[in-house]
Amino acid sequence: MSDQGLPSDCVGIVETEYFTFADQAPFVLESGATLGPITLAYQTYGQLNADRSNAVLILHALSGGAHAAGYRSLDDTKPGWWDTSIGPGKAFDTDRFFVICSNIIGSCYGSTGPGSLNPATGKLYGLSFPVVTIGDIVRAQERLIDHLGIERLLCVVGGSMGGMQALEWAAHHPERIRAAIPLATTARSNAMHIALSEVGRQAIYADPNWQGGDYYDGSRRPDAGLAVARMIAHITYLSEQSMHQKFGRRLQNRERFGYEFQTEFQVESYLRHQGLSFTQRFDANSYLYITKAMDYFDLSQSAAGTNGLPVNSLAAAFAGAQDIKFLVVSFTSDWLYPSHQSKAIVSALTAAGADVSYLDIESDAGHDAFLVEVATMTRLLGSFMDRLAREEGVS
Amino acid sequence: MSDQGLPSDCVGIVETEYFTFADQAPFVLESGATLGPITLAYQTYGQLNADRSNAVLILHALSGGAHAAGYRSLDDTKPGWWDTSIGPGKAFDTDRFFVICSNIIGSCYGSTGPGSLNPATGKLYGLSFPVVTIGDIVRAQERLIDHLGIERLLCVVGGSMGGMQALEWAAHHPERIRAAIPLATTARSNAMHIALSEVGRQAIYADPNWQGGDYYDGSRRPDAGLAVARMIAHITYLSEQSMHQKFGRRLQNRERFGYEFQTEFQVESYLRHQGLSFTQRFDANSYLYITKAMDYFDLSQSAAGTNGLPVNSLAAAFAGAQDIKFLVVSFTSDWLYPSHQSKAIVSALTAAGADVSYLDIESDAGHDAFLVEVATMTRLLGSFMDRLAREEGVS
Numbered sequence A, B: 001m002s003d004q005g006l007p008s009d010c011v012g013i014v015e016t017e018y019f020t021f022a023d024q025a026p027f028v029l030e031s032g033a034t035l036g037p038i039t040l041a042y043q044t045y046g047q048l049n050a051d052r053s054n055a056v057l058i059l060h061a062l063s064g065g066a067h068a069a070g071y072r073s074l075d076d077t078k079p080g081w082w083d084t085s086i087g088p089g090k091a092f093d094t095d096r097f098f099v100i101c102s103n104i105i106g107s108c109y110g111s112t113g114p115g116s117l118n119p120a121t122g123k124l125y126g127l128s129f130p131v132v133t134i135g136d137i138v139r140a141q142e143r144l145i146d147h148l149g150i151e152r153l154l155c156v157v158g159g160s161m162g163g164m165q166a167l168e169w170a171a172h173h174p175e176r177i178r179a180a181i182p183l184a185t186t187a188r189s190n191a192m193h194i195a196l197s198e199v200g201r202q203a204i205y206a207d208p209n210w211q212g213g214d215y216y217d218g219s220r221r222p223d224a225g226l227a228v229a230r231m232i233a234h235i236t237y238l239s240e241q242s243m244h245q246k247f248g249r250r251l252q253n254r255e256r257f258g259y260e261f262q263t264e265f266q267v268e269s270y271l272r273h274q275g276l277s278f279t280q281r282f283d284a285n286s287y288l289y290i291t292k293a294m295d296y297f298d299l300s301q302s303a304a305g306t307n308g309l310p311v312n313s314l315a316a317a318f319a320g321a322q323d324i325k326f327l328v329v330s331f332t333s334d335w336l337y338p339s340h341q342s343k344a345i346v347s348a349l350t351a352a353g354a355d356v357s358y359l360d361i362e363s364d365a366g367h368d369a370f371l372v373e374v375a376t377m378t379r380l381l382g383s384f385m386d387r388l389a390r391e392e393g394v395s
Helices: A134-147 A161-172 A191-205 A208-213 A223-237 A240-246 A266-279 A284-296 A339-351 A366-372 A374-391 B134-147 B161-172 B191-205 B208-213 B223-237 B240-246 B266-279 B284-296 B339-351 B366-372 B374-391
Strands: A017-021 A038-045 A055-059 A098-102 A155-159 A179-183 A325-331 A355-361 B017-021 B038-045 B055-059 B098-102 B155-159 B179-183 B325-331 B355-361
Touching: A017 A134, A038 A134, A055 A134, A055 A161, A098 A134, A134 A161, A134 A284, A155 A161, A155 A374, A161 A179, A161 A284, A179 A374, A191 A223, A191 A284, A191 B223, A191 B240, A191 B266, A208 A223, A208 A284, A223 A266, A223 A284, A223 A366, A223 B191, A240 A266, A240 A366, A240 B191, A266 B191, A325 A339, A325 A366, A325 A374, A339 A355, A355 A374, B017 B134, B038 B134, B055 B134, B055 B161, B098 B134, B134 B161, B134 B284, B155 B161, B155 B374, B161 B179, B161 B284, B179 B374, B191 B223, B191 B284, B208 B223, B208 B284, B223 B266, B223 B284, B223 B366, B240 B266, B240 B366, B325 B339, B325 B366, B325 B374, B339 B355, B355 B374
Parallel strands: A055 A098, A055 A155, A155 A179, A179 A325, A325 A355, B055 B098, B055 B155, B155 B179, B179 B325, B325 B355
Antiparallel strands: A017 A038, A038 A098, B017 B038, B038 B098
């Protein structure tokens, strides 16, 4: 396919690939339940070098997918979700690195999830899909990395839930990575995170079209509930300052108050649009499963002590990570994963003897800053990757 | 009725009174629409003194009502919503002050609102109830104060939306009050406030049982939507710290993860309970009308300049308030109405030449702190009221 007309720093036209495993022996989940076969949708950009030392795994957030960079076709108006950071000469320079982005299990973008066919029953899973954890998600990614013939990833990187996966790689698969970049994330979902997740789920449950998750065969889908869930979440991705700057109290297509319940303020119109457009691209059951996976995430609990009992210490979770280089980044206006949660990660990594750089970036963009602050992120991630490649002898 | 068995610092058994006005000439709302007759439910505690100088008006928040103190009966297990601050020897000492609390128009606790009978049609209003503003709410209160024969209130006090009303009194009826105590509030709903309101409203609209607001005659009520709206709001009333302290990641009635979508974490159980119990005491349409009134609130816009055009200056709004004594209070962990919003009020009042005391109270309790930090509030409000009474010669 010709890539004419695309920007020169773009990876070009990309295609999604699919890797299926656990088709013989099922994959055992953290819950004890089994799942198989499992398909992961993924994309790759750049070339794996001869000694297979230049692979970077990009880890997506709640609503992301494998399509992180480039365009699906020449008609495509929007590039992948992190195209600003992935491409020739960009932070994850595809002239130097082999970049992989894999959709997580449970999602609705080509990987096995609640909307997939259950071969055992001949029906779509719905709520019979087993609950998965960040640990399960990462172990599935490990299978993909095995499949691609990569012994050790140069770096794993992601923001938000992607950052949880990066930390999970470091805590439980330290021998498989040389570096990790957790952005705007936490090592432990706290009561507020769980509360925000739960109210989103409640909005979906409350929609009669959800039908206990068994809506795939009919024409009624829980769009109204999913839209409300997305609107709640979207507010948490912004900050008071960024919402004020974007919308203030400006009215939408009117000069004075209408004193009714139609959209009056621009921010209302924006939110309704965010909710509606999300229903056209995401599956409500996937929303339930992925938020649940985030709620379970707590590296401080999962570290096993010498007596076999859980040790409530984040440093213990990173005991095997002392040879990994970390770049931890938080943003001053992120109230979903505030800076002190990144500082707790940095303290634990430091206590574990790891090599950690930490930046708390001044930004008004809220949680979304890791995607929005392009210039800062490019400079920061680019120099970290450059140093890493030199230190690890990646050519 | 006997008050035996009630605490000695309690106002005792209380009864709600009703004041009806605008039964001849209708009340003209800010929107230009008219409403009438209008009933306000209210309670009073203590005695109005001979020169009618000891009246304090308590202004309630979104989900509050006239029942601020005391018990409805000897069997009543819960006192009024601000019983900690109103009673003999308390901050609003009913041995000294005549304390009034009036339910707002638009509410569902005895005052005229969307669930009331529209005498013009013989049907309940539903969404044909006109949209009201904080200005309308306060002008209705002014009629009640007239009715009670009070020329000038010693003090108006309220938190959250109650604080908006206190500021509205100061900005637009300064000659009717000697002091105002706005707690944990703002002079201007911003984009984030409007967004949070709107997502709550969207949750109600999304409930098919809402039926465009026309649900009063049937058995189907939009409880699911209202519960989601309440859960969202409830999260904004707490703080990350207070949720962590209350719930952490503790599980509800279980020792290990169930890996399913039932309630697992205590915070989920708490939220579901908050949502459910709210549907048993509140009306979804009232929720729509009251959040809308809050969204419209912006004292910086409503100040009329000398040329008749709106002046975007909060100080101008308080031009008539220089003889009023203010106590402004914010709380460090309140992220719904953060301290900087109270500081903006204080700056504007200072610029307007008013007598302002300001406290930013260190608290982990979030927005709810104004109700929860009883010892601090009692001391602070009590000493302010004591000084005020002495300075104003209230005996």
